[in-house]
Amino acid sequence: MIRKSDPQTIAPYLKDASNYAEGSAEEVIIPESIDELIIFLGGNNRPITVAGAGTGVTASRIPQSGVIVSLERIDSIDEIEGGxxxxxxxxxxxxxxxxxxxxxxxxxxxxxxxxxxxxxxxxxxxxxxxxxxxxxxxxxxxxxxxxxxxxxxxxxxxxxxxxxxxxxxxxxxxxxxxxxxxxxxxxxxxxxxxxxxxxxxxxxxxxxxxxxxxxxxxxxxxxRPAGFISGILFFDTEDSCWSLVEMVRRVPREQIDPCSLEYFDRRSLNRLRKKFNNIPERANAALFFENDVGRMEDYDSGLEAWFEFLSREGVLFDDSWFAQSASDLNRFYEFRHEIPAMLNEENSRFGRVKMGTDMAVPEEQFIAMMKLYRAELEAGDLDYVVFGHLGDNHLHVNLLPDSNQIQQAEVVCKRLVGKILEWQGTVSAEHGVGKLKKKIFAEMVGDTALSELxxxxxxxxxxxxxxxxxxx
Ligand SMILES: Cc1cc2nc3c(=O)[nH]c(=O)nc-3n(C[C@H](O)[C@H](O)[C@H](O)COP(=O)(O)OP(=O)(O)OC[C@H]3O[C@@H](n4cnc5c(N)ncnc54)[C@H](O)[C@@H]3O)c2cc1C
Incomplete structure (x- = not known):
């Protein structure tokens, strides 16, 4: 078992993508087998935080004290067996x-x-x-x-x-x-x-x-699906993108059957334009969609069904992008990955702890949620970006305050949380509670449930x- 206790070696384990800076640990333990881990745990009394790859955004892998257990040596991949x-x-x-x-x-x-x-x-x-x-x-x-x-x-x-x-x-x-x-x-x-x-x-x-x-x-x-019909659709208004998603939900799955419906608001597009300079100028929202196709012979009819559906809706059809090859599809994935990566990088550059929401609501509240975000966010002068999983009624609102706007951003966050909880929504649909969302999680579930948990x-x-x- 590898044990490291010098501060320089510990330092990388005190970080994740949240930019939370209050981590502290005495030692990093790196077992080379599960038996080693079990023996170590049997004799341990100190607090333990398990480290994964450190891409989490809630500081959940950042220890407050004690030891870090990193399973980085337990990395085998076995043969596929029966799926x-x-x-x-x-x-x-x-x-x-x-x-x-x-x-x-x-x-x-x-x-x-x-x-x-x-x-x-x-x-x-x-x-x-x-x-x-x-x-x-x-x-x-x-x-x-x-x-x-x-x-x-x-x-x-x-x-x-x-x-x-x-x-x-x-x-x-x-x-x-x-x-x-x-x-x-x-x-x-x-x-x-x-x-x-x-x-x-x-x-x-x-x-x-x-x-x-x-x-x-x-x-x-x-x-593995034979292929993916995929595109990035652009819209001149954010509302037309939201209504398209509502329409998609109503179309029978035999016609179009997307597996991904991912949203980018106007401010996401403004940031992405630095890397993707062909984003249409008049676009104010975008939707990345993917539709898996089981058999290649169904690909063309699937694509036609999408074209027919989209031609009826408010999409900037001629300006939208449709994947014609695997490399186009990879470029779309890069487009999707780039926005959170850019924001995380920006937060690190400004030494700002991630301040964002990861909330979702039941489907009936979808449009109300979108309108709430717009009304609350546009009311102030805070910079922000909204992107995420529109199909799941689950958006990431990222607040990007200057150092003198932190309190203002906290007030906005509080108002958004209050309303989402009124609608029986969740404070985290994806990233977890970690160390950053404990207060709002307690608000979400209440005292009795918290004691039960x-x-x-x-x-x-x-x-x-x-x-x-x-x-x-
Ligand atoms: C650019 C970007 C995009 C992202 N997009 C998404 C997204 O689309 N969807 C999404 O869900 N998340 C997303 N995330 C967040 C992150 O990738 C996920 O939370 C991921 O699951 C964290 O994995 P990790 O290995 O980095 O875990 P870490 O951050 O290292 O740890 C996360 C938690 O897992 C625990 N843990 C790790 N390993 C073990 C183990 N072996 N046993 C028990 N506990 C363990 C840690 O203690 C900690 O509580 C994104 C992050 C970034 C930076």
Whole structure:
């Protein structure tokens, strides 16, 4: 096992993409096997924070004290077997995608940041553009090995229900405390997943490194689509883009069946113009769409159906871009990835902690949410950018205040959160709570639910040493 305690070596582990600067740790522990990890945990009393790849945006991998456990050496990828694959927690999405390239399979959830590790993606239940059709990380995890903070281990499998005690490697058992709280049924990444009929595996997915350390993960793969019909549609008004998405939802899936519907507001486009100088001048909003095609012989009819649908709607049709090759498609992915990457870079440059929302609402509130964002954001002089998963009623509002506007930005955030919660929305549909959204998460669930969720934490980690400072 590698142990490092000099500040210079620890420093990179005190960062993620949130720009949170209050991390501190005594040591980084890098086990070279799971046995080493288990032995270490058996004799440990210090707080532990698990490090993934550090692409998270809520500071959840940034420790406040104690030790960092990095599983960076546990990075094997096994052979595909019957449409499943086992990966180590350090394997990144980019590595898995590369490995699947020569196979007939693909892994649908595609959180935009391909450098994210599977440990991190499971811990945050990451999702991405294709979650609109395919669902989130949780939907593609069949099994995971987990080690609790005290070194006891178990295999979490689909079909091991949380209502029955969880059996651990030393023969002991843990029961899930009584919980009356239920997680929202729509896209949600805030707090533990608690729903009727869930498995223990469901609970650990999305637990933000607070319940156990994931050491092996079995993923479900799907047959690779023959191709993707894809485009970036431009609109002269933001409203016409929103109505198009409403229309898409009403069209029968036999006609058009998108897996991604991703939004860029006027200010996103203004930033993206620095890199993509062919964005039409009169465009004030854009939508990236993808429609997977099972068989190549259905590609042309699928494309025609999209053209016919779009010609009826308010799209700047002649100015929009449609992928004609795999390299066009990759360029569109780059377009989608560029906006959060640009904002993260900008925040780092200005030494600004990420201030943004990751909220989603039930579908009935979609247009109301969009109007709320516009009214509240346009009312002040703060710089901001809105982009994200329009199909899932889930947008990222990024506030970009000057140093003298921080309070003003906090007030705007508070107002947005207040309204979204009135609409029974979630404070995080994708990134999790981490250390940055604890206050609004507590507001979302209320005191009783918060105590129930803490009781779950206490059942699995009574010393409260794992992922300290996250969620609660
Ligand atoms: C440009 C950009 C775009 C992004 N786009 C998306 C997006 O579209 N969708 C999305 O969901 N997210 C997105 N993110 C956020 C980020 O990529 C995800 O949250 C990702 O899942 C984090 O993975 P990581 O390996 O970097 O984890 P880290 O940031 O290192 O850690 C995240 C959490 O996982 C825990 N953890 C890590 N490994 C383990 C393990 N083995 N066992 C238990 N806990 C563990 C950590 O303790 C921490 O709580 C984006 C980030 C960036 C920078």
């Amino acid at each position: 499943t694959i086992d990966v180590g927690p350090a394997v990144t999405l980019a590595q898995l995608n590369k490995c699947l390239e020569s196979s007939p399979y693909f892994y649908p959830p595609n959180p935009t940041e391909t450098l994210a590790s599977f440990g991190g993606m499971l811990a945050t239940n990451a999702s991405g553009p294709r979650s609109y059709k395919y669902g989130v990380t949780r939907d593609f995890v069949l099994e995971a090995d987990v080690v609790l903070a005290d070194g006891r281990a178990t295999v979490l499998r689909r079909g091991i229900p949380a209502e029955k005690p969880l059996r651990l490697s030393d023969g002991s058992e843990i029961s899930l405390p009584e919980v009356s709280y239920t997680s929202p049924a729509y896209k949600n990444a805030a707090g533990y997943y608690v729903r009727p009929g869930m498995d223990w595996l469901d609970l650990f997915i999305g637990s933000e490194g607070t319940l156990g350390i994931l050491t092996r993960i079995r993923l479900k793969l799907l047959p 803490k009781a779950i934490k206490m059942a699995l980690d009574p010393r409260m040493i794992l992922g300290r400072g996250n969620i609660f």
